[in-house]
Amino acid sequence: MNSTPDTINPRNLAEWTQVLSVQDMPIFSKTAKDLYEILDDDVKGVMELAAIILQDPNLTAKVLKMSNSPFYNHSRQNLTTVSRAIIFLGSNVIRELTVACSFFEAVLSPENKEQANRAIADSILAAVQAKEIAVNARLASPESIFVATLLNNIGPIAFWCFSGKHSREMTDLLKTGQLSREEIEKKVLGFKLEALTASLCKSWKLGGLIDEAISNPSSRNQEVHLVKLGREVAHAIGYGWESQEMLRCVRQVEQVTGQSSSIILTRLKNNTETAVKIAKQFGAKDASDFIKQAHTQVSQLDQEEALKSNIADRKQVQFKILQEIGFMMGGRFDINMLFEKALEGIHNGIGMDRTFFCLLSPDKLSLKEKIAFGWQKDQVGTKLDLKLTQNPNNLFYEGLNQVLGLWANPVTHQSLYTLHVTNLIGKVECFLLPVYTENKPIGLFYCDRATSHVPFTEDDFNTAKHFTQQATIALSIYRINKKPHDKSS
Numbered sequence: 001m002n003s004t005p006d007t008i009n010p011r012n013l014a015e016w017t018q019v020l021s022v023q024d025m026p027i028f029s030k031t032a033k034d035l036y037e038i039l040d041d042d043v044k045g046v047m048e049l050a051a052i053i054l055q056d057p058n059l060t061a062k063v064l065k066m067s068n069s070p071f072y073n074h075s076r077q078n079l080t081t082v083s084r085a086i087i088f089l090g091s092n093v094i095r096e097l098t099v100a101c102s103f104f105e106a107v108l109s110p111e112n113k114e115q116a117n118r119a120i121a122d123s124i125l126a127a128v129q130a131k132e133i134a135v136n137a138r139l140a141s142p143e144s145i146f147v148a149t150l151l152n153n154i155g156p157i158a159f160w161c162f163s164g165k166h167s168r169e170m171t172d173l174l175k176t177g178q179l180s181r182e183e184i185e186k187k188v189l190g191f192k193l194e195a196l197t198a199s200l201c202k203s204w205k206l207g208g209l210i211d212e213a214i215s216n217p218s219s220r221n222q223e224v225h226l227v228k229l230g231r232e233v234a235h236a237i238g239y240g241w242e243s244q245e246m247l248r249c250v251r252q253v254e255q256v257t258g259q260s261s262s263i264i265l266t267r268l269k270n271n272t273e274t275a276v277k278i279a280k281q282f283g284a285k286d287a288s289d290f291i292k293q294a295h296t297q298v299s300q301l302d303q304e305e306a307l308k309s310n311i312a313d314r315k316q317v318q319f320k321i322l323q324e325i326g327f328m329m330g331g332r333f334d335i336n337m338l339f340e341k342a343l344e345g346i347h348n349g350i351g352m353d354r355t356f357f358c359l360l361s362p363d364k365l366s367l368k369e370k371i372a373f374g375w376q377k378d379q380v381g382t383k384l385d386l387k388l389t390q391n392p393n394n395l396f397y398e399g400l401n402q403v404l405g406l407w408a409n410p411v412t413h414q415s416l417y418t419l420h421v422t423n424l425i426g427k428v429e430c431f432l433l434p435v436y437t438e439n440k441p442i443g444l445f446y447c448d449r450a451t452s453h454v455p456f457t458e459d460d461f462n463t464a465k466h467f468t469q470q471a472t473i474a475l476s477i478y479r480i481n482k483k484p485h486d487k488s489s
Contacts (some may be wrong), residue, residue, distance in 0.1 A: 013191045017199040025163040028106035032204050035095050046091050050082050053098055062101040063094070069281050071274065072097060073466040096143040100150055104282045107161045116160035121290035122277065123153045128275040130230025131270065134320040135266065136257045145223055149230045177419020190359055229253070233268060239264065318384070321345040322470060335475070340371050342471035344465050346447050347373045352421030353451040356384055359443045364388070367396055367444055373424065387420050394418045399432025400441045405465050406432040407456065426450060431461060433468040437475055
């Protein structure tokens with residue numbers, strides 16, 4: 001799979017469509033066209049379908065893997081050949097499955113950026129929800145609804161996977177928090193990414209339900225409605241299962257399926273867990289993490305049980321790391337190792353999802369990442385860069401200047417969560433713990449539970465502060481011991 005080099009500079013929607021179709025996703029483009037041109041003749045179509053799949057060994061392996069997954073193969077028949085899969089599951093199901101597998105083969109790579117994986121995660125979650133709603137509504141072609149929903153977001157996915165310098169420019173603008181996503185798309189590209197979806201669909205001649213759902217989302221066609229509903233459910237989950245957005249979606253699903261709201265809500269939650277598994281089976285591991293992070297809800301009871309089962313292990317981790325910090329004070333001292341150990345104590349000893357330690361820049365206008373655990377980054381090797389703003393203060397500035405630490409949440413400290421802050425970390429509850437030396441802040445520890453959503457406790461906050469204090473004490477001892485040596489040298 002190629003990626004668009006920075007030397008290539010598409011100037012408009014037509015050129016972007018051409019670059020993505022011809023240079024970056026030609027295999028998917030050809031496969032999709034071939035698949036949607038066959039099957040008019042039942043016999044000839046089945047033979048050609050098998051031939052298209054078998055000409056690509058990687059695609060063959062993926063199709064067979066997914067054909068044997070519970071999501072498609074409910075009776076758990078062992079399907080070892082493409083021809084057997086077509087006979088058992090049906091040619092239309094295998095065609096839709098092949099389109100999905102071909103799509104992921106085209107876009108997934110180790111270089112995928114955060115924005116790309118978020119877009120892929122949203123598409124998979126929406127597709128799974130739409131298909132399962134279609135099954136419960138007893139529609140004839142749930143697989144076609146799955147693929148139509150999956151590809152309803154191809155423009156953003158293709159852009160973020162292959163856009164090079166343009167994606168970096170858009171990411172930088174997103175971090176400033178000064179413009180909305182749609183405004184940034186227009187500024188950088190001259191068009192919205194949803195227009196790229198329609199253009200790619202036309203270029204690849206996808207046709208059928210895929211085309212209708214993209215070009216006419218307000219259609220009265222029930223299948224188009226379910227594509228749209230799947231996307232709305234995926235979006236609503238981000239607001240919470242009890243939100244007004246979710247309530248509106250549940251009412252729509254009630255009208256389609258005739259089921260009760262309690263049954264629907266349970267099934268939508270189960271579908272979300274299924275989406276995590278499906279993403280992994282397609283090879284979209286990072287996207288599956290985003291589905292869990294953004295949408296998977298953990299019950300209060302489950303949270304409490306998890307905390308009880310982990311508390312002994314975490315206490316052992318805390319004790320071990322505090323011992324190691326103590327040994328460093330009396331032996332060979334490594335500042336980088338000190339901060340890494342303290343961060344490890346916070347991350348593993350308390351049970352955090354995301355943590356980092358940043359140092360204050362020489363101009364005191366930003367915090368620069370030194371160590372981070374649990375973060376999905378736009379690109380490998382990129383570092384967090386936290387801007388410090390005053391009047392009004394943002395979260396990072398306030399945290400750096402709270403000597404005893406700041407336990408922040410988006411409700412109580414709403415004004416601190418500026419666009420720059422939310423673009424970097426989201427609107428999540430967090431601890432911010434500054435490191436001081438000679439009464440001046442030099443750095444900041446940050447931690448949150450953005451994925452698991454396990455509530456913070458007073459003990460968590462005190463333990464995080466304790467690790468920060470131990471790092472501060474060790475640093476002070478190091479500087480005191482170092483001064484005589486500096487004067488004599």
